[in-house]
Amino acid sequence: MNFEIDIEPVGRRIPCSQGDTLLSAAQRAGIVLNATCGGEGVCGRCLVRVMAGQVSPLTFTEEAELGKRVEEGWRLACQTEVCGNVRIHIPPESLATAQRIQTEGHSLPVEINPAVRVVTVNLPPPSLSDPLSDTERIKIALGMPDLVFSLPVLRELANALRINAFAVSVFLNGCSVVGLRPANTAALGLAIDLGTTKLAGYLVDLSTGETLACAGAMNPQIAFGEDVMARISHAISKSDGSEQLRSVIVEALQKLANGLCEQTKRSLLDIADVVIVGNTVMHHLFLGLPVKQLGLSPYIPTVSSALDVPAFEIGFDFAPGAHVLSLPNIAGFIGADHVAMLLGSGMVKSKGVVLGLDIGTNTEFSLIANGRHFSCSTASGPAFEGAHIKYGMRAAPGAIEKVLIYDGKLMLQTIDNQPPIGLCGSGILDLIAQMRKAGYLNSHGALDGSKGTPFIRQGKNGLEFVLVPSLEKEGREIIFDRSDVNEIQLAKSAMRTGVQILLQKAGIDEKDIDSVVIAGAFGSYLDVQSGIDIGMFPKLERERFIQVGNAAGTGARMALLSLGVREQAREMSRRITYIELTSEPSFSSMFARNLLIE
């Protein structure tokens, strides 16, 4: 152990010896890189970038695989041996699923200018000769005669002043009092990414911008329907359906916040500001707004602009005057989570032609070019979340997340290296791309057994591809057939068609896209090359694609920390031209054409 490797952005320093590969050193230290081929140099998924220090020369494999990217220091970790102290950068797409979350930056590229500021004051206690009311006393001490106190703040005021002997930190949001805390308490913020499936919460110190803790949880509304349409249906068909959906989500988010506060030993009363992002249906359900109109053409939301609501009205138990800001929605199917992604990924500030895709059950698209901004959305189907696929599953331990067919061999990588129990979205995408590449699948989605491969067999419903045979000791049989392929074709076509219509509207050629930002739960984990290969993504060099992970959460945290970012969000949402795909005349023909697998 004579050398050290500094690993960005996880911020770890690990020991290694002369001759260790970057892959083996990282794995020994518990940092799990993708390596579907087992380190043979053929899957190309353990891509890292050497930023400084001595490593072994490029191998032929790397030269063939990486092309021009070698000029920027890109290497395959399995091929690169350490020859001294080095510093490397691991992009999120090279990390195994379970580890990606940990790489989310804890410091954000944003000027800290939060809505809530803290002023500590030492008030003279009242007496018969100085019998000012509590609020007047505070107004005078702060020199703010127009200070506003809401009812929940007033209800706590007398007690808060007296238990702290009139020495308090006043949390202020503009000229409104958010709460009174013991002198020198820092104000905290909570950023929430409210997904249809998952919730993520981030507890942030509003003065330093530091993320103190983050946590995730399942969205408990799943019990009432898997996707947004099922939830709408529950809300309107049951008499208390809306209220059920509202209360379970508020309860779950409060629990998430409680956990974050326990973990950091802070009080819920320190939470002075909240930013929440989610799709339009989640947003409406969370706020207790009616969703009936969102389920019927022309899909009209009650509200699309940013909304600032007192946290106590929601039912949250934070600082008594805390507010919850929900960023603007764009349309019925383009929500504040997409806006947050655009902010969090930085794409809204990028130069050139930028395409942004938020991939999930529903995919949102934004194309920013020449100062214009077009957005649309399409149901990309739940296939990539594992639904409607016979052996599909969510990205959880034991899910096959990477598939490689190389030299007649089938190589699988599962989440947490657990015995395989199903296929998650990224594995399904890989499988389609690899089957097509190996000649087991034609462009119409039919399996082809003519190559005499042992992986294809005749099943009850035609040919099927066997990923895991039933005889394997651990785990069950896992197969994939034409009906599964068809599900993917629909999703794949929806995505490519959305992009093409936006390009058409903007009058831009596909090849002129400078960068493609991919976000969203599934978008973080998929293999971009597979997506390019099957024609789901535009035919562009791999280098133009960036996977930004949970950029919506990042955007929410940025809005929490900066009034400027909130203004940016408002301005952006006003500038966006929303395109309703289904009312485009060329939509159907394009969709039909894009069903073909390239």
Add this chain to the structure above:
Amino acid sequence: MNFEIDIEPVGRRIPCSQGDTLLSAAQRAGIVLNATCGGEGVCGRCLVRVMAGQVSPLTFTEEAELGKRVEEGWRLACQTEVCGNVRIHIPPESLATAQRIQTEGHSLPVEINPAVRVVTVNLPPPSLSDPLSDTERIKIALGMPDLVFSLPVLRELANALRINAFAVSVFLNGCSVVGLRPANTAALGLAIDLGTTKLAGYLVDLSTGETLACAGAMNPQIAFGEDVMARISHAISKSDGSEQLRSVIVEALQKLANGLCEQTKRSLLDIADVVIVGNTVMHHLFLGLPVKQLGLSPYIPTVSSALDVPAFEIGFDFAPGAHVLSLPNIAGFIGADHVAMLLGSGMVKSKGVVLGLDIGTNTEFSLIANGRHFSCSTASGPAFEGAHIKYGMRAAPGAIEKVLIYDGKLMLQTIDNQPPIGLCGSGILDLIAQMRKAGYLNSHGALDGSKGTPFIRQGKNGLEFVLVPSLEKEGREIIFDRSDVNEIQLAKSAMRTGVQILLQKAGIDEKDIDSVVIAGAFGSYLDVQSGIDIGMFPKLERERFIQVGNAAGTGARMALLSLGVREQAREMSRRITYIELTSEPSFSSMFARNLLIE
């Protein structure tokens, strides 16, 4: 029946014949004037003002009783005969208790400029090619891009638009939406006078200023304590005491509003704005603010400035975005009801030196002179509300409200002319004044039986005055003794001392007071002359006193109708110098001196 009498301000026209007295004509028409002496011209309480028309010449009795007032057309109704069509004005103090409420002016001396205005719009319905959210659609139609929608408004919005086919009246408070109603609906306001004992509500059309209906009810908090101190004690000694007191009052006020709406066939959703006035303790209990500090020296309220709170946060069921404005409080014992009285009585705009007294269990004082405004308050004791007096009672049917001892005879007038069952405040005050005048009472409060009157007898606890002997067929025995006199001495002294200290502070001599405004429940009904006679009020001509009835309710309605009046209230409350009586060095000696009955 050849003539007619127009009666102001009740607004009735009654028939009469040549030779009818104004008193008999009014009584025949159901308008009950005070007439303790039975129309003999000796009690001087049926005072009316002849505005136009022919009446009989002044009698000697009138000349002696009325002095200079005859120049302004004042007459005694019992002495004045009708000789043609006439128009008379009956001041509230000449009406029997039960009828006074009816004379409260329905039009108010105020420029109509309410907080809430109504705009009717006809929106284009949304479509796939025009999929704007509901709120954006309204913003565009109104040309108000910064329109604000609160959560309760948003929750009703989609439905309100669609049941009205997108043609709606938008109720606006500044740039906040209060609610959406069917096209061409007028917005209503509710003014509430929240008294310790009684509640009064007024339903007002915000566009015309007209009072559509008014109603009163008992304050249900009475079940938890008669006076404010007892309520504070309940609030802090029981774990849910505060919440109990809060919820019963909110419920009672909602019920009052429901009744007003039923009576006028209007919807609760039309109530777009609310103004409430009450003393500081009632204010805090109503808002759910802690009252512990109000029961302990130095009696610090949580809040004293005007407070604008969403009605739904209070628990009211009105227009979803309606607000409740509580006018500013001045100090722990000077509440918004006093501010409203100052506005409603017009005294805040009077020229010269004006003294205002709000008489109740607690009396509030304001002295306005030379551009300065001093206020104080004192516990005047519950004696005038009938408490602590053996045969005391509230002003209710059967209460003796007027007492006259004339020529050795005792004359009593009861409310609604019911058989006597006790004494209310105005009767008690009269009794003291009349006993003193007749020589049955010395200045220290001792009864004097030396005059040989049948009304004074030896009781178990010394001498006692018999108002109603037990042998009378209907009703029970009613007596009054020295301990009752002592209660009144305390109240009387507190009132006079408060006035004297304010005068001292302002450097003004008592005789320089130009007018004395008397308000408050008891203040409306008492006989001013009796108050002057016993030394409870300054020794000034009767003409300088004005009884303004429920001026607090009038002030609340004025604030409801005019943003200018609200600003006036804020400005006034800032200008007031509050005097804490008990910390004045001369208070004790003055109080002791003022115990004497003049």
